[in-house]
Amino acid sequence: MFEIVIGLEVHVQLNTKTKIFCSCPTSFAHEQNTNTCPTCLALPGALPVLNIEAVRKAMSFGYAVNATVNQRSIFNRKSYFYPDSPKAYQISQFDVPIVEHGELFLDLEDDTTKRVGITRAHLEADAGKSIHEGAISKVDLNRADTPLLEIVSDPDMRSADEAVLYLKKLHSIVRYLDISDANMQEGSFRCDVNVSIRPKGQQEFGTRVEIKNINSFKFVKAAIQYEVQRQIEAYEDGYYEQEVYQETRLWDVAKGVTKSMRGKEDSADYRYFPDPDLRPVLVTDEMMEEAKKIPELPDAKVARYVDKLGIKHYDAVVICAQKEMAYYFEAMLESNIAPKTAVTWLTSELLGRLNKAGHDITESPVDAKTLGTLVSKIEDNTISGKGAKDVLDYMMESDSRDIDAIIDELGLAQVSDDSAILAIIDDVIARNQDKVAEYKSGKDKLFGFFVGQTMKASKGSANPAKVNELLKERLG
Amino acid sequence: MITLKEALTKSKEELAEIKTEIEKLARESELNAYIGFESSGEGVPILIKDNIQVTDWPVTSGSKILQGYIAPYDATAITNLKKNGMMAFGRANMDEFAMGSTTESSYYGITKNPHDLNRVPGGSSGGSAAAVAGGIAIAALGSDTGGSIRQPAAYCGCVGFKPTYGMVSRYGLAAYASSLDQIGPITQNVEDAAILYDAISGHDPKDSTSAEHERVSIAANLDGNRKLRIAVIDNYIEAASEAIQKAYAETVKALESAGHTIVHKNMQNTKYDIATYYIVATAEAATNLARFDGVRYGRRAEGSNLSELYYNTRSEGFGEEVKRRILLGNFVLSSGYYDAYYLKAQKVRHLIRDEFGAIFDDVDLILSPVAPSVAPIIGSIHDPLDMYKSDMYTIAINLAGLPALSLPVGKDEETGMPIGLQLIGRAFDEQKVFDGAYSLEQTINYKN
Ligand SMILES: [Zn+2]
Numbered sequence: 001m002f003e004i005v006i007g008l009e010v011h012v013q014l015n016t017k018t019k020i021f022c023s024c025p026t027s028f029a030h031e032q033n034t035n036t037c038p039t040c041l042a043l044p045g046a047l048p049v050l051n052i053e054a055v056r057k058a059m060s061f062g063y064a065v066n067a068t069v070n071q072r073s074i075f076n077r078k079s080y081f082y083p084d085s086p087k088a089y090q091i092s093q094f095d096v097p098i099v100e101h102g103e104l105f106l107d108l109e110d111d112t113t114k115r116v117g118i119t120r121a122h123l124e125a126d127a128g129k130s131i132h133e134g135a136i137s138k139v140d141l142n143r144a145d146t147p148l149l150e151i152v153s154d155p156d157m158r159s160a161d162e163a164v165l166y167l168k169k170l171h172s173i174v175r176y177l178d179i180s181d182a183n184m185q186e187g188s189f190r191c192d193v194n195v196s197i198r199p200k201g202q203q204e205f206g207t208r209v210e211i212k213n214i215n216s217f218k219f220v221k222a223a224i225q226y227e228v229q230r231q232i233e234a235y236e237d238g239y240y241e242q243e244v245y246q247e248t249r250l251w252d253v254a255k256g257v258t259k260s261m262r263g264k265e266d267s268a269d270y271r272y273f274p275d276p277d278l279r280p281v282l283v284t285d286e287m288m289e290e291a292k293k294i295p296e297l298p299d300a301k302v303a304r305y306v307d308k309l310g311i312k313h314y315d316a317v318v319i320c321a322q323k324e325m326a327y328y329f330e331a332m333l334e335s336n337i338a339p340k341t342a343v344t345w346l347t348s349e350l351l352g353r354l355n356k357a358g359h360d361i362t363e364s365p366v367d368a369k370t371l372g373t374l375v376s377k378i379e380d381n382t383i384s385g386k387g388a389k390d391v392l393d394y395m396m397e398s399d400s401r402d403i404d405a406i407i408d409e410l411g412l413a414q415v416s417d418d419s420a421i422l423a424i425i426d427d428v429i430a431r432n433q434d435k436v437a438e439y440k441s442g443k444d445k446l447f448g449f450f451v452g453q454t455m456k457a458s459k460g461s462a463n464p465a466k467v468n469e470l471l472k473e474r475l476g
Numbered sequence: 477m478i479t480l481k482e483a484l485t486k487s488k489e490e491l492a493e494i495k496t497e498i499e500k501l502a503r504e505s506e507l508n509a510y511i512g513f514e515s516s517g518e519g520v521p522i523l524i525k526d527n528i529q530v531t532d533w534p535v536t537s538g539s540k541i542l543q544g545y546i547a548p549y550d551a552t553a554i555t556n557l558k559k560n561g562m563m564a565f566g567r568a569n570m571d572e573f574a575m576g577s578t579t580e581s582s583y584y585g586i587t588k589n590p591h592d593l594n595r596v597p598g599g600s601s602g603g604s605a606a607a608v609a610g611g612i613a614i615a616a617l618g619s620d621t622g623g624s625i626r627q628p629a630a631y632c633g634c635v636g637f638k639p640t641y642g643m644v645s646r647y648g649l650a651a652y653a654s655s656l657d658q659i660g661p662i663t664q665n666v667e668d669a670a671i672l673y674d675a676i677s678g679h680d681p682k683d684s685t686s687a688e689h690e691r692v693s694i695a696a697n698l699d700g701n702r703k704l705r706i707a708v709i710d711n712y713i714e715a716a717s718e719a720i721q722k723a724y725a726e727t728v729k730a731l732e733s734a735g736h737t738i739v740h741k742n743m744q745n746t747k748y749d750i751a752t753y754y755i756v757a758t759a760e761a762a763t764n765l766a767r768f769d770g771v772r773y774g775r776r777a778e779g780s781n782l783s784e785l786y787y788n789t790r791s792e793g794f795g796e797e798v799k800r801r802i803l804l805g806n807f808v809l810s811s812g813y814y815d816a817y818y819l820k821a822q823k824v825r826h827l828i829r830d831e832f833g834a835i836f837d838d839v840d841l842i843l844s845p846v847a848p849s850v851a852p853i854i855g856s857i858h859d860p861l862d863m864y865k866s867d868m869y870t871i872a873i874n875l876a877g878l879p880a881l882s883l884p885v886g887k888d889e890e891t892g893m894p895i896g897l898q899l900i901g902r903a904f905d906e907q908k909v910f911d912g913a914y915s916l917e918q919t920i921n922y923k924n
Binding site for chain 2: 042045088271
């Protein structure tokens with residue numbers, strides 16, 4: 001009876017080499033307050049200079065989500081006092097963001113897609129970090145002025161699951177574009193959720209509540225579910241007006257609840273105005289053309305895998321969701337193996353083993369070229385599928401990547417030579433004359449017995465298809 | 477005092493002697509123009525306004541809140557000085573954060589006018605102008621946001637130049653109003669101003685608002701014989717005192733006698749100048765000064781929690797005028813007032829620029845008063861609005877981003893105080909401003 005309305009604001013830390021308004025490195029520094037300079041410390045007289053690399057990355061995001069990239073955008077000053085904000089204002093695009101009116105598509109469970117609008121994406125400077133130690137608070141400004149791209153969605157999501165799908169898609173896109181490390185735990189992909197409810201059929205939106213401080217997809221889901229429940233209960237109990245008002249709440253991981261962060265009356269006036277230290281960002285046609293050169297993105301990849309490679313949609317979505325997985329898959333195909341076989345070996349054999357070891361595809365001890373080569377050995381009958389699994393097991397534990405040597409060492413070479421197999425078959429027949437007689441008298445089931453005996457005598461090295469074929473010949 | 481031009485020809489040993497002499501005179505002086513005697517670099521000593529960063533110097537913008545702060549870097553203007561045979565020597569007193577027209581609001585006390593110790597030297601670069609006019613500095617750097625170089629130069633009887641916005645890097649100038657601020661020279665004569673301007677000017681990648689225009693030496697091309705079309709704004713002059721009007725009329729005659737063509741013009745939008753300026757400047761200032769919070773540097777007041785720390789630090793650290801402008805700036809930016817004040821001021825700013833543009837379609841320069849009166853008596857201005865009004869001739873030039881040079885043209889017979897006028901030029905046309913000023917200086921032959 002209620003419709004859930006969700007919009008998301010995601011802060012993506014761009015992986016530029018230097019900060020957005022000074023030349024300090026963005027790399028992780030062990031020593032606090034060392035990646036700093038007069039500008040990011042906000043010393044008197046220091047001035048910001050825009051890092052064009054951040055602009056390029058924001059633009060490529062714009063093109064990736066089919067958005068408008070504004071040729072002229074503006075940086076504003078957003079005023080608020082906090083110790084980790086050295087200038088006491090954040091430089092952020094307010095009036096005219098660099099990216100507007102985009103969209104992305106969610107892959108729903110039933111293999112259909114759903115469009116989610118992207119209102120805007122704008123560049124801004126990150127704050128430093130506050131470290132609270134009992135009565136003392138410390139400030140580390142290494143992160144201050146790191147470039148952020150804030151991506152704001154339209155309120156198009158209707159469930160916690162859709163919100164998570166949106167985040168995963170967005171995550172996947174920024175990773176494909178290589179514009180961010182997008183690590184939620186480390187804070188380079190941060191998410192604020194806006195949630196409201198309204199009775200089904202009602203046109204106007206309910207009161208929007210913002211939830212901050214959510215650092216995993218799992219918590220996003222939990223936080224939305226909790227907040228929706230809270231709002232529905234308030235509505236049903238007749239306390240909606242009193243309990244649900246426009247505010248910012250925090251997700252309390254330990255308690256599994258959202259908590260009010262600041263009061264209703266305390267809505268901040270950021271006093272935005274154009275930053276006079278920075279000229280408007282003017283994007284040249286050449287920059288536009290350059291930024292349009294983006295890699296193949298998940299949606300296009302899925303379509304290609306399905307249409308050109310004949311892979312199941314579901315498998316394609318799974319593989320394309322993660323850039324590293326898709327690139328691994330494509331590298332496997334360079335060994336000229338059947339795409340469907342490659343899917344099986346990647347998603348069940350390799351991932352199964354990696355999951356057991358608690359590894360991600362990026363941490364796989366076996367690289368794509370090696371796995372592709374191994375699969376090609378099945379296809380050219382050098383080894384059996386089972387033999388290949390043994391080789392993979394072996395490689396998971398050892399450093400050797402010489403597949404031929406491993407096959408030799410494990411004695412897995414498959415015999416496809418007719419005369420060699422026939423010799424074994426003849427031997428098996430000679431030793432089992434009684435069974436031959438039974439078979440010939442009509443006990444067809446015994447065929448499996450002869451296959452088994454032959455395979456056993458070959459120590460598994462005989463090509464099973466050949467064994468079948470030759471046995472049929474011999475047994476008549 | 478030796479001129480900058482001459483000092484640049486002196487040997488290292490001679491300059492050391494000159495510097496020692498200057499320090500001796502400055503320490504004995506009653507003007508309170510110097511608030512420090514720090515040195516940085518080698519060459520001709522130039523006095524530096526206390527809002528321009530010099531490595532290892534305490535640079536405080538004349539404020540209590542920056543007590544204890546040591547600058548860790550050189551402003552680009554200082555770097556450029558050092559490349560051109562000059563050094564930074566001494567900190568010049570100023571109105572706190574360059575907000576004032578009298579140099580009475582400094583944490584270091586009042587600077588006095590060398591022509592009359594009972595009068596103000598003007599501001600905010602009052603220390604720089606008083607020192608140059610008072611013979612205790614060869615030349616000085618000031619900063620001009622709404623007249624802060626030109627007005628004290630006029631009050632003290634020396635030359636002050638505000639460059640076209642963007643010609644001198646603002647990197648290292650503690651910001652008052654970022655879209656208006658410019659560093660510029662205060663000198664004994666026009667040629668020295670050209671030399672010092674040439675030295676500090678240049679494109680700076682550290683300042684996004686720095687102009688990429690090619691810099692051609694003004695001093696090397698200085699031409700007092702160039703004949704120019706100079707506008708006088710008839711309806712502009714009425715608000716000035718009788719003495720200023722008289723000096724203005726005599727200057728017009730002098731310019732004509734020197735062969736320049738005088739053209740009469742009117743300006744319509746001048747009555748909006750002050751309001752526009754005080755909206756734009758305070759909005760920018762409110763945010764520029766927000767960084768002085770006691771957290772990272774400068775003077776911190778104790779507090780039992782974060783908001784108390786902020787409150788006490790800023791209440792104790794800032795003076796009255798600075799607080800007034802911060803409040804005003806936050807007001808004009810606040811939601812509900814932004815459109816009525818800030819946005820409208822930006823529109824008026826365009827009108828002001830356009831009106832200057834229209835005049836410069838016809839003329840090379842505009843002659844204008846710098847201030848409506850001579851330097852006032854110390855403590856005589858009580859209403860801040862009276863002080864704001866005294867900026868009426870200078871602020872429009874900053875709003876339009878134009879170059880303007882103030883030079884002394886005579887003295888008030890009644891008080892004996894110097895009178896300065898300014899020549900305003902087209903944006904990036906500094907050469908004509910200097911040429912016209914050089915011609916006027918030679919024609920009038922003002923003596924301090
Ligand atoms: Zn920095």
